[in-house]
Amino acid sequence: MMSLPSKVDVLVVGFGPVGAAAASLLGGHGVRALVIDRSPELLTHPRAIALDNEALRILQLCGLPEGAFPTLAIPYVRMHSPYCGEFARINTGGSIDGHPKLVTFFQPDLERALRAKVSSHAPVDTALGVELTGLAEREGAVFATLKHADGSTATVEAAYVIGADGAGSAVRRLIGLDFQGHTYAEDWLIVDAKHVPRPIDHVEFLCHPRRPTPHMVAPGGRERWEFMLRPGESREEAASDDGVLRLLSRWGRPEEMEIERKAVYRFHARTADAFHRGRVFLAGDAAHITPPFVGQGLVAGLRDAANLCWKLAWVLRHGASPSILDSYDTERRPHARKMIALAQWMGRLVMPGNAATAVMTHGLMRLLRLVPPLRARLEELGLKPRHRFTRGLFVRGRTRSRLVRGDVLPQGWLRGDDGSVRLSDDVFGPSLTLLGFGPDAGARLDAAVRAAFTAAGGRVVQLRHRGQRLHRADHGDSWEDLHGALTPGAAPFGWAAIVRPDRTVLHDGPVSEVNRLVRETLRLLGTPRAAEAAPTP
Ligand SMILES: Cc1cc2nc3c(=O)[nH]c(=O)nc-3n(C[C@H](O)[C@H](O)[C@H](O)COP(=O)(O)OP(=O)(O)OC[C@H]3O[C@@H](n4cnc5c(N)ncnc54)[C@H](O)[C@@H]3O)c2cc1C
Secondary structure, rough: OOOOOOEEEEEEEEOHHHHHHHHHHHHHHHEEHHHHHHHOOOOEEEEEEEEEHHHHHHHHHHHOOOOOOOEEOEEEEEEEEOOOOEEEEEOOOOOOOOOOOOOEEEEHHHHHHHHHHHHHHEEEEEEEEEEEEEEEOOOOOEEEEEEEOOOOOOEEEEEEEEEEEOOOOOOHHHHHHHHHEEEEEEEEEEEEEEEOOOOOEEEEEEEOOOOOOEEEEOOOOEEEEEEOOOOOOHHHHHHOOHHHHHHHHHHOHHHEEEEEEEEEEOOOOOEEEOOOEEEEEHHHHHHHOHHHOOOOOHHHHHHHHHHHHHHHHHHHOOOHHHHHHHHHHHHHHHHHHHHHHHHHHHHHHOOOOOOHHHHHHHHHHHHHHHOOOHHHHHOOOOOOOOOOOOOOOOOOOOOOOOOOOEEEEEOOEEEOOOOOOOHHHHHOOOOEEEEOOOHHHHHHHHHHHHHHHOOOEEEEEEEEOOOOOOOOOOOOEEEEEEOOOOOOOOOOOEEEEEEOOOOOEEEHHHHHHHHHHHHHHHHHHHHHHHHOOOOOO
């Protein structure tokens, strides 16, 4: 039986993909954390298969570069009706912010890569076969009761707890939050197979009212089918070897395929009443669960981890005010709900219920494609809600730059003075970053403001146009923006922006006002030296 630390800064409950992402982000920020999981082994059920560019960017923040786990870029997603033919096609080829718009992957590969990353962070301990059974918040800390496989128990004191313990979350129950929403009436059989005789290279939704079937290709020579079971069809019979072979026969000789995994699920559309109570936070499926029709369950959980972990780190390590943690719920819950609503809408197209509804809904979608702006919106991922906040931890207001506070900063390729070429997020690292677009913003900071910013985990980066040799930075790094994604793409010459470690734009304005921008940022974060940075009256 492993010995557990008696006191940590953050206890992460659940070492699924979201708990692992959170633990690796906390480790990257130098936070002392313990991550536990009741299961001694990695869970290998067939679950998440698709990730978007936002998820891949968050995994990059976690320290997983492209190639850290196998992925397969998907060029398009097609939706097919038995009555109207192809009624929608979404272009997913190409990339956004340095990552493919859509890939498929094998969830256990990703989880292994994340766990390896977590083990490289000295401040993070992991304990498998350890279950959370109790939580009590008192005296400015949370006391967690943990049970080992042999039945013995231990108490761990944590400043904060992240419940990443999945849809049936014990953490959510222990802090008394409801999980409101809807459970679908249908069962779905998920089958992953290898050696498929006629493989496809994309994702397709076969929207037959009697047997809706999403079908997609995945790395490692795999294909996935998700078969909706008909009323009266038993789970056992459908998932039996014969049942699976019958369902797959349309795609070739099933006996030549290797059935790797199968499972029957019911889908849910639910969100917790709040994403935190006191010092306890929910993330991933513990906070929200969605039907998988737009492949956003895990992606949403990764967004949670990225949004929450830097805030915890700033409170624990840089003296930021604990009140910034309230913005986790303000920022994440509305977006998670919008994604679930999109998945529910998509579900209505995928499983139309009967032939008349199929003709009507699929036919309407075909008609909408005749209207060019609507077609463009449908085909170019225009229906996907942006992860842009209207309220939260940023200075409100708009400026004349293209940057939107509360929105994510684009990512581009940067070249350093030594000729090395890196993605901008890798250059910025796990910092609060002051960007000077053209001029070196650091050179314009008063000494007290600069000292307070550095103490608050701040770092200065100068971004130059490609080939520009002006204004050498003397207080931070200086990089050329090779393709103009950031400058002039996002901000004009002479601009400054302060970007959170999760790459959300927190503040921006002319570089001539950089002292004010930094002071307002420090005030918002409530860091202890914010007062010292204030201008002398
Ligand atoms: C068929 C299907 C297809 C999907 N497709 C996609 C997709 O394409 N894209 C996508 O983004 N998402 C998809 N999802 C959703 C995705 O799989 C989940 O959102 C994701 O796995 C949730 O991760 P998590 O870490 O929050 O929870 P989990 O993976 O459930 O991990 C929770 C962990 O907590 C542990 N635990 C539970 N209780 C305790 C306790 N009391 N003490 C200690 N440990 C505990 C569990 O053992 C588990 O390891 C799909 C889901 C399904 C079912």
